[in-house]
Structures are given as C-alpha cells and as structure tokens.
Amino acid sequence: MDVVPFHGSYFPRRNDKVIGKVIEVGPSMWTVDIRSPYLTMLHMNDTPWKTFSGEIKKFLNTGDYVYAKVMNVNEVKESWITLKEPGQGLRKLEGGHIMYVPAPKVPRIIGKTGSMVNMIKDATSTRIIIGQNGLIWIDGAPEDVLIADEAIKMIEREAHTTGLTDRMVEFLKKAKGEINGNTQ
Amino acid sequence: MGTPSNIKLIDENGLRLDGRGDEELRPIKITTDVLERADGSAFIEWGGNKILVAVYGPREAYPKHTQDIEKAVIKARYNMAAFSVDERKRPGPDRRSMEISKVISEALSAAVMLEQFPRTQIDVFIEVIQADAGTRIASLTAASVALANAGIPMKDLVVGCTAGKVEGRIVLDLSKEEDNFGNADLPMAVLSKTDEIVLIQMDGELTKDELNKGMEMILKATKRINEIQRKALSEKYTIAQNKEEGE
Numbered sequence: 264m265d266v267v268p269f270h271g272s273y274f275p276r277r278n279d280k281v282i283g284k285v286i287e288v289g290p291s292m293w294t295v296d297i298r299s300p301y302l303t304m305l306h307m308n309d310t311p312w313k314t315f316s317g318e319i320k321k322f323l324n325t326g327d328y329v330y331a332k333v334m335n336v337n338e339v340k341e342s343w344i345t346l347k348e349p350g351q352g353l354r355k356l357e358g359g360h361i362m363y364v365p366a367p368k369v370p371r372i373i374g375k376t377g378s379m380v381n382m383i384k385d386a387t388s389t390r391i392i393i394g395q396n397g398l399i400w401i402d403g404a405p406e407d408v409l410i411a412d413e414a415i416k417m418i419e420r421e422a423h424t425t426g427l428t429d430r431m432v433e434f435l436k437k438a439k440g441e442i443n444g445n446t447q
Numbered sequence: 448m449g450t451p452s453n454i455k456l457i458d459e460n461g462l463r464l465d466g467r468g469d470e471e472l473r474p475i476k477i478t479t480d481v482l483e484r485a486d487g488s489a490f491i492e493w494g495g496n497k498i499l500v501a502v503y504g505p506r507e508a509y510p511k512h513t514q515d516i517e518k519a520v521i522k523a524r525y526n527m528a529a530f531s532v533d534e535r536k537r538p539g540p541d542r543r544s545m546e547i548s549k550v551i552s553e554a555l556s557a558a559v560m561l562e563q564f565p566r567t568q569i570d571v572f573i574e575v576i577q578a579d580a581g582t583r584i585a586s587l588t589a590a591s592v593a594l595a596n597a598g599i600p601m602k603d604l605v606v607g608c609t610a611g612k613v614e615g616r617i618v619l620d621l622s623k624e625e626d627n628f629g630n631a632d633l634p635m636a637v638l639s640k641t642d643e644i645v646l647i648q649m650d651g652e653l654t655k656d657e658l659n660k661g662m663e664m665i666l667k668a669t670k671r672i673n674e675i676q677r678k679a680l681s682e683k684y685t686i687a688q689n690k691e692e693g694e
Contacts, residue, residue, distance in 0.1 A: 300506050
C-alpha cells in the first residue's frame with residue numbers, strides 16, 4: 264500500500280523530466296540540485312555540446328538551470344540526468360523565472376493531460392515548463408509571469424480541493440482584466 | 448523525585464493540586480504548519496508545556512560518516528530555552544537534553560520508514576519554550592505530528608504520556624509539583640495502532656503491580672492523545688475546504 268502525501272520531497276525516477284540548478288562544476292561532470300534529498304549528476308557526454316574535459320564551465324556554470332531527463336537511478340539512490348534526448352525540449356534554461364512547489368502537487372498543476380497548465384499558458388501568454396520535481400520555469404512579460412506565478416501558488420494552496428478548475432478560470436479572467444484595465 | 452515536602456498533592460476529595468482526577472489529562476492542543484521554512488512543523492501546548500518542533504529533510508546526511516548506506520538517520524535535538532523553567536537554564540546541550548534527544552531519535556526511528564531514503568538524515572529540532580513536566584513525551588508526540596506534516600512516510604504516529612506515583616496513588620500525566628514531590632515518574636511512548644512500546648523510562652520506585660497499572664493507564668490515554676494528533680493533521684485541510692465551499 265502507498266499513500267500520496269500533501270507534502271514531501273522528490274525522489275528521482277527514471278525518465279522523469281526535471282528542472283535542476285547547477286551547483287558545482289567538475290572536470291567532466293556537473294552536480295545538479297533537483298530539490299531532492301540526493302544531488303544528481305550530469306556528465307559532459309550526456310549533453311548535445313562538443314565538450315572537452317576541464318573546460319565544461321563555458322557551457323553550464325554554477326547557478327544555471329537545466330531542463331533534463333533522469334537517465335538512471337541506482338539502489339543507493341544516486342542518479343544521473345541527461346540533456347541528450349532530441350525532440351523532448353531538454354536544454355539549458357535561459358532567462359525566465361524559476362519557482363518551486365512541493366513535488367506531490369505537480370500532477371494537480373499539470374492537470375488532466377495538461378489541461379490546467381495549458382489554461383494558464385494560454386491566458387497569460389507565457390511559456391511554462393514544469394519539472395516532475397516541482398521546479399517550474401516561466402518565461403514571458405513580467406506582469407504575465409506574475410499572474411502565472413500567482414495562479415500556480417493558488418493551485419498549490421488548494422490542490423486538495425474540488426472545483427479548482429472553475430475557480431482558476433475565474434481567477435485568470437479577473438487577473439487578465441486588471442492588467443488590461445491598467446494599460447488602457 | 449521524592450523530595451520531602453509538606454505540600455498536599457492530593458486533597459481529601461481525591462482531587463489533585465490542579466483539580467484533576469487520577470486519570471485526567473491536562474488540556475492538550477496541537478497546531479501544525481507553524482513555521483514557514485521548515486518542511487514540517489508542529490506546536491504543542493500540553494498543560495503548561497509549550498514546545499515547538501521543526502522537521503527538515505530527508506536531506507543528504509552530513510558529516511558524511513553519519514550516513515547509513517541502507518537507511519535514513521533521524522537526528523533529533525531537544526533544547527530547552529533559557530527562560531523555559533523557573534530558574535534560568537544554562538543554554539546549550541547538557542547531559543539531560545542529550546539523553547532526551549537520543550531517546551526521542553530512537554523512538555521516532557521505530558515509526559518512520561527509514562529504508563526508503565538511504566544516506567539521508569531527517570532533522571527534528573525540538574525547542575522547549577515553556578516547561579511544565581512531561582516535556583519529553585510532549586516533544587515526542589509533537590515531533591511525530593511534525594514528521595507527518597512534512598510528508599515523511601511513517602508506519603504509525605508515536606504518542607506518549609506519563610504516569611506516576613503521588614502520595615501512594617498511581618495517577619496519569621504528572622504536573623510539575625507532582626513530578627518534583629511525587630514518588631515516581633513513568634514516561635512512556637507507543638506506536639498508536641500497535642501499542643508497541645518505543646520509549647519507556649522510570650524515575651523513582653514502583654512495584655510490579657504499580658508499574659502495570661501505570662502502563663495500562665498510559666495505554667488508555669494514548670488513544671485520546673492520538674485523536675488530538677490526527678485532528679491537528681487533518682484540521683488544516685478540512686477548514687480550507689469548508690471555507691471554499693461556503694464562498
């Protein structure tokens with residue numbers, strides 16, 4: 264038996280797509296923080312770039328964010344991520360705004376087949392990437408990013424309630440209206 | 448324990464100093480999510496006790512030699528504020544608080560599914576803001592709520608209570624005076640569903656029969672305390688839901 268908690272940390276699973284922050288650069292590997300109890304590793308051979316040992320810093324430096332896929336997790340929970348899977352949008356994340364929600368709330372933010380996040384994307388005309396680990400990247404005009412941020416925080420707060428989609432429609436309508444009202 | 452005094456701890460009507468009967472608990476109140484930055488937190492008010500618990504983790508265990516390749520380690524730290532007792536308590540860890548930290552860590556380890564996250568540590572910070580007898584089991588009771596609040600997988604909640612001997616009678620949940628001037632003090636904690644004992648200590652002297660009676664009283668009381676724990680955990684979510692439905 265297993266219980267889905269309201270809170271709790273993220274545990275990497277194979278093939279999950281996650282957002283992580285580079286916290287250390289080694290000669291041939293980056294150490295990436297994915298807000299899990301365990302740090303994860305990105306090897307230079309698992310990137311689309313032509314890298315040479317000792318000079319991988321110019322591609323990714325500490326503080327950069329990546330959207331990557333979990334390649335492997337072993338018995339002692341060490342994990343490796345990869346950027347080398349064409350067509351899945353894996354890359355270094357440039358610009359944008361990063362926010363965090365607890366990993367158990369991620370399915371609610373995505374919604375059924377992405378309905379919830381697509382609604383926010385359409386209403387705020389932002390680009391949003393959600394990592395399974397709860398890190399979220401939002402890019403767009405600053406005021407739109409703020410609305411998307413607020414909308415996601417609302418889902419986080421009310422993830423366990425029913426009728427959330429309807430309230431979200433209301434919220435987005437109101438928030439958009441306020442922006443238009445101010446700019447006119 | 449057993450300090451000679453002429454305080455009458457039980458009056459002619461069989462009531463205790465604060466007016467309680469033998470098996471009556473002091474009022475208990477638990478609130479969760481009291482701290483923003485902790486992964487889980489709880490605040491317990493148990494009689495005059497006021498205790499704050501913050502849980503962080505699971506996170507990678509440091510220093511590295513404390514890591515266990517097979518399971519997580521729980522590092523509880525029980526700390527009393529300088530102003531928590533009548534006379535100023537010298538701040539910092541001492542023999543007593545190190546002992547309590549150790550027994551609490553061990554009791555919690557029996558409930559948490561440690562094998563799910565090898566190499567990590569779970570930090571449990573316990574700050575006693577006001578002490579009034581029975582802080583170790585109050586801390587433990589609140590700590591297990593804070594762990595559940597942090598979303599850490601557990602087999603069961605840990606729930607504790609004390610019993611003791613006061614003027615020859617076995618009574619439940621000793622107050623400060625009873626603890627200081629009574630004959631014996633018996634703190635005990637169990638897993639709420641299985642009644643498996645995860646902590647038991649004794650100060651003073653009890654006969655075998657008295658010990659059994661005390662344990663029986665504690666077991667009965669833990670059922671009531673467990674209700675309060677469960678209510679504290681579900682409260683936040685039910686209130687939010689009702690409010691939204693009302694709108």
